[in-house]
Amino acid sequence: MKIEKAYSTIDVHVAGEAFRIIRNAPFIHYQSLKELYELFPQAYKEEQTLLLNEPRGFAGLNGCLVVPPLTREADAAVVFFNHDGTMPIHYGGLAAVVTALLECGHLRERASNQYLIETVGGVFPITAVMKGEEVVSVKMESGFCEVMGTKECVTPSLANHTLVQSDQVYAVFRKQDFPVDIQVEELADLRRWGQTVLPSLSPDVKGAILVDESRIDEGHIRSITFRDDLLIVRSPGFGPTLAAFTSLLSSGSITNQVSLVNESIFGSQLQVQVLQQQESRFQFTMTCRGFITGMQTFILDPTDPLAAGFILK
Incomplete structure (x- = not known):
């Protein structure tokens, strides 16, 4: 076995919908999250197929690329993607990311339970309540x-x-x-x-x-x-x-x-x-909970004939 690349991920489900959170993707140069969002389909095409497609992933899996925030007040930034490409916002993904960052110690718990996550669609305030070492509730507001x-x-x-x-x-x-x-x-x-x-x-x-x-x-x-x-x-x-x-x-x-x-x-x-x-327009608050289902290291073997994966529907 040869190892060309390795990726560490955290898998989380929110009400049954699965998210794969990536924190160690290759670095690229960008000056804004919007620019990263626009560069993502080309710059991270290999990571998208490797980590979402079978045999490592499956048809319903969503991806979350977590990077340091560019907005001063934000705690983290994230780009959401699926098999088809990037998504400007995924509310379930926000819950998954906050849950993973807090429970894995990448984000410090606050007495206020308030956190800010930067996306290409703006900075979203999240209320995440922890009991012990678990996030037991995530609350956020929707757009109209x-x-x-x-x-x-x-x-x-x-x-x-x-x-x-x-x-x-x-x-x-x-x-x-x-x-x-x-x-x-x-x-x-x-x-x-x-x-x-x-x-x-x-x-x-x-x-x-x-x-x-x-x-x-x-x-x-x-x-x-x-x-x-x-x-x-x-x-x-x-x-x-x-x-x-x-x-x-x-x-x-x-x-x-x-x-x-x-x-x-x-x-x-x-x-x-x-x-x-x-x-005729409505805005909502949403309450949910995420559960970590795994922490994994995926590798790319350059001799693997299924390196790009496949999808069964």
Whole structure:
């Protein structure tokens, strides 16, 4: 075995969605986080494929490159990426990064529980509460979310849906319009639903959300989200959760509950609260918890015929 490169990572899941945090990627020159963000697809292409693709990764894995902050008041800076490229913001990634940095001692615990993480989308304040050596709660604020419009469709397989802008654009569908339940036992039928719906949506739409609102009076929904690459989001999803509740709040199906909970098909949950409303726009606070699942060292053997990896969907 030859070792050409080695990478140390911390793996964290947040409500079932997996993140691989990298702190020792090769150095490159940049003068701003925006410049690093723009350089990332070319400068770190090898790291992206090596650490996210199988056999070291898998189709649903997200990456977080942590670097020293460029903004004086920030505690750390991060660039988010997945198999397709970089993402300006990933709320779940913020929770994963804060959890990993605090629990591994790379960030000192503060009595205030307040931390600042720099992203290309700005500096985000995070409240992370520790008990002993564990982060037991992470709380943050979202940007504003709003309904972009409602599509009335005559095609039975598509049905009416709402377009919502949260972290990206989602199409929100109601489960009652389709003969399928959001249960693991019906995963095959749900996958067929996603494969039917997504090709019919505008290219601007990055995900389709199916929402079961049968417990909406309790402030509780159940949902499943399909990304535009047909993969299922492995958690309730922060962006999808905000989009689903923005749709329900805008339609009057729900009022500003004290606590709103979105449950995934696998039973994991995300909790949000309405922070403020400006006409038809809503801002939320989100509460979650991350769990470290592993600390690993990955190597690149130059003789490995699968050095670039592969993806099975």
